[in-house]
Amino acid sequence: MNILILGDIVGPSGREALSKELPSLIKKKKLDFVIVNGENAADTGVGITKKNAEEFFNAGADVITSGNHIWDEKETMEFIVSEKRLLRPENLFKGSPGAGMGIFNSKNNKKVAVINLMGNIFMKKCDDLFDAAKKFIQKVKLKRDADFIIVDIHGEITSEKMAMGYFFDGKATMVVGTHTHVPTSDHRILEKGTAYQTDIGMCGDYNSVIGMNRDNSLKKFFKDPLAKKHYPALGKGTISGLMVEADDETGLSKKVEPIIIGGALESGK
Numbered sequence: 497m498n499i500l501i502l503g504d505i506v507g508p509s510g511r512e513a514l515s516k517e518l519p520s521l522i523k524k525k526k527l528d529f530v531i532v533n534g535e536n537a538a539d540t541g542v543g544i545t546k547k548n549a550e551e552f553f554n555a556g557a558d559v560i561t562s563g564n565h566i567w568d569e570k571e572t573m574e575f576i577v578s579e580k581r582l583l584r585p586e587n588l589f590k591g592s593p594g595a596g597m598g599i600f601n602s603k604n605n606k607k608v609a610v611i612n613l614m615g616n617i618f619m620k621k622c623d624d625l626f627d628a629a630k631k632f633i634q635k636v637k638l639k640r641d642a643d644f645i646i647v648d649i650h651g652e653i654t655s656e657k658m659a660m661g662y663f664f665d666g667k668a669t670m671v672v673g674t675h676t677h678v679p680t681s682d683h684r685i686l687e688k689g690t691a692y693q694t695d696i697g698m699c700g701d702y703n704s705v706i707g708m709n710r711d712n713s714l715k716k717f718f719k720d721p722l723a724k725k726h727y728p729a730l731g732k733g734t735i736s737g738l739m740v741e742a743d744d745e746t747g748l749s750k751k752v753e754p755i756i757i758g759g760a761l762e763s764g765k
Contacts, residue, residue: 497606497644497744500755501531502737503674504563506700506707507541507728509759511551514699517735517757518555525739527556529602531610531646532737533674534582535562536698541707541728543568546575549582559583559600561612563650563675564620585614585650587628589621597632599642606744609642613660615651615675625651629660633667638747645747647671654680654694661692669742669749672696677706679736679754679761689748697736702760704729734759 500521505514514532522530537548542565549560559581566584567573576582576594586596597611611632616625629647638645645668649660657673664671666688672695673680679697686692698707705713708726715723735758741751756762 497529497602497604497742498525498527498739499529499608499644499646499669499742500525500527500737500739501646501648501670501672501696502533502699502735502755503679503696504533504536504677504698504700504707505552506536506677506698507730508539509728509730509733510698510700510707511537511548513733513735513758515551515555518557521735521755521757522556527739528604528606529608529644530557531559531561531648532557532699533562533648533650534560535565536707538569539728540568541726544572544582545569546571546579549579553581558602559598559610561610561648561650561674563614583610583612585612585622586632587613587623587625589623597636599636606643609636609645611645611647613647613649615649615653615656617656618652625656625660626663629663633664638667638669643744643747644669644742649673650675652676657694661686661690665690666748669747670738670740672738679756683738683752683754685749685752689746691738691740691749691752693738693754696738699735699737700733701729701731702734703731732759734761736761
C-alpha cells in the first residue's frame with residue numbers, strides 16, 4: 497500500500513504544481529491513496545474554495561486536510577458540510593461545520609482513516625489537542641476499524657508534533673506535521689512502526705517567505721508603510737510531502753520517502 501501526503505498548497509503556484517505533477521506521480525509511484533493539505537490554496541494564499549477542492553480531487557487527491565485558515569473563504573462553511581473528503585481540524589470547537597476525521601476507501605479498496613488535528617500553542621484557540629487525539633485512537637483502532645490510519649497535525653511548534661508522533665507510534669500508519677511550510681529532515685519510521693516527519697513543507701513557490709511574496713514580506717517586517725496585505729509568491733512551485741509504503745498485514749510503515757519535485761527546492765539539490 498503506497499500512501500502520499502502533500503504539505504500546504506499555497507496559492508496559484510502551489511495549485512499549478514499539484515495539477516501538473518500529481519497525476520504522473522500517482523502513476524510513477526503506484527500510489528493507492530493521496531492526501532493534500534489545502535488550507536492555503538485560494539488565490540489569496542489563505543483558505544480553500546470549492547473550485548480549489550474540485551481541482552485537487554480531479555488531479556488525484558482522495559482527501560483534503562486543513563488547519564487554522566479553513567474558514568478564511570466563507571463559502572467553505574457551506575460546502576464542507578456535504579463534501580466529506582474535505583476535513584477541518586477535529587479539535588475545533590464543538591458545533592463547527594464539517595468533520596475532522598473520516599474513513600475512506602483507497603484505490604485498492606482498503607479502508608484509510610484520516611484525522612486532522614491542530615496544535616494549541618501559537619495557533620487559533622481550539623480544544624485540547626492531546627485529549628482529541630486520545631479520544632480518536634480509543635474509537636478508531638488500526639486493523640480493527642481501518643486498514644491504515646493517517647494523522648495530519650497542523651501546528652506551529654515542533655514539540656507538539658513530536659509528542660503526537662510518539663503517542664501514535666504503533667497505533668497509526670503515519671503522523672506528519674503541516675503549517676510551517678518548511679520541510680524538516682527528520683523523516684523516519686519510529687520504533688513501533690509509525691512513519692513520522694515534523695513538517696512536510698508546502699507545495700508552492702519557495703522563493704518566498706513561507707509562500708508569500710518575499711519583497712512585500714520584508715516591507716512588513718521593516719514596518720514599511722508601503723507594505724500591502726500578504727499575498728502569494730507566483731514563481732515556479734515545488735511539490736513537497738511524504739510517501740510511505742505500508743504493510744497490508746499490520747497497517748504500519750515499511751519504507752518512508754520524502755517527495756520533492758520542481759521549483760527552487762528540487763533545483764537546489
